Amino acid sequence: MLAPTTFRELYDVVHDHTGPALFSNVLSPWLDKHADAARELLVPLAVCGEWQRTEYVWGDLLEQAYALSRISDLLLLSFQPGLPDGTEPPWAHRLHLPEHEVRVTADEYLSFFSVLGLRQVEVAQFDPFFHEIAAVEQSDDPDAPIEIVAERWPCLMLGEMLFGRAGVTVRAGERLATAGIADRSMLEDTFLRRHRPTNDGSLGWGRNSQWKTDFRRDYLTADAYRFNVDANVDIDEESPFGDEKLTPAERRDLVRHRCAVRRSEHLPQHENPVVDWRLTVPRK
Template identity: 35%
Template sequence: MHICQVPYRELFDSILSYQGTNLYSDILHPWSANAMSIKAWLSNFSIRRGSPIPEASIEDLWQLYALSRVNDLLLLRLRCGDTEIDTSGAEITSRNYLNFMRSLGFKVVTPTEFSPFYHEIVKVIQDEQQHTEITVASTLWDCLMIGNMMFSRAGTCVTGGIANIKKLIAEESTLYWTYSRKNRRCQDLSYGWGSNSQWRTSFRRDHKIDDVIYYNVDGKNDLSLGQCEKAESDDLEFQERIELVKHRCFITVDKPHDDLFPYNDRYCEAIQRGCIK
């Protein structure tokens, strides 16, 4: 663990060990009130510009990852409005969760159309029409951005035809670039490391700049070029790799999904009329 991550690790441990009934008032609000340097850093980060991707140091990526671990833990403790999602032991309301994240400088975004940039698929309602496009039926938690970078995608229940999304695959395939979710297998590059070393993991950066979405901008293999090096230790086809880097899981691909290494792939695509081209 790097020294820049210490405040987040301390907050993470405080949340993890909390036994009270008002996590926001007892832990989150006081921490935010004292996090002036973190807020200043996030404010500076949010206005960075690049050509087109803003620069980010390894320390920036470590800090963002540490904060994402806090966010993952809060999502586990979030009181969700969907009664089919397990809410036992929930210790924070959606309102207080958003108050905390907004206080740090994050912006809540509510897109009207489905996009893997904005939406994480939690639950699927399979439409009877095979080719029905994927649409958002309900939102379980909100999407958070910092500047033009995605920090936390919205958790969603979606509908769609089996040609575009398959319920069991989309709900149960491994969610990559993610440390933890309720009732789902996850994996990120911290897995397999010790309790301290695992924190030195880089945050995945996705950006929406003008009319282009950039997925996993720090990956070395650009799938947008139409050709790339074979991925490590898997037999995925080109379009299957694109699906994985966009959605962070499979939504149609029926292949083994628990031991892949998609972390070096990146991809970009244009947006037209509010939809992804």
């Protein structure tokens, strides 16, 4: 195979690499050749509203960012447990999970993305903008707030844009985050996790068509959290997708967390509950 130049080509090499030194053999040499161009490519995404798609062009910035996020998801497999015993493998696993171990250290992961202009963000208090629930320790108090117990992988941002949330173990009451739901339900707008099912626009498409998937953009600006800014429908508008049974709180939870976090009579029927909604939450 030719040396990778694009994010998509690098993804293929990372996915197929079977040796023990992924960072030194693949990622570091790639950065030596392509980091400057890749960093410059991503800059327009760093500020909310600076780049907008005016017409579709194959491989535009949203598709490039998506390809880079797939590399991230492969590398994050290093920090995730397997599925619970007896669990049916998710479709994303059958399509994309490598048969071998993908291994990088936390320092290597951060080093790769920091060279591309991303920065680690550490937030002590749980916030679904910054944190993805990877595991739940259930509190005896059903109303106990969600508290971070440990961080499994870091949160990365590119300027104002969220690139990837930190994976965290939390302790919470079941009315706030239910074990087996908040950490095991379908995670939307996400390519791959070792420990849970995921879903994004690439699944089920062919070798080329899957790469027409857009990266979901969330921004933290001076005045607001802006979730899914490229969505076609505001969360308070009438939904054309038949999700009228969801309560306003359930809709907001699904957009903010990207998954169900607690039991609901409405959610089991929804295989893909997060539709094309955008949400703005003013900063306090």
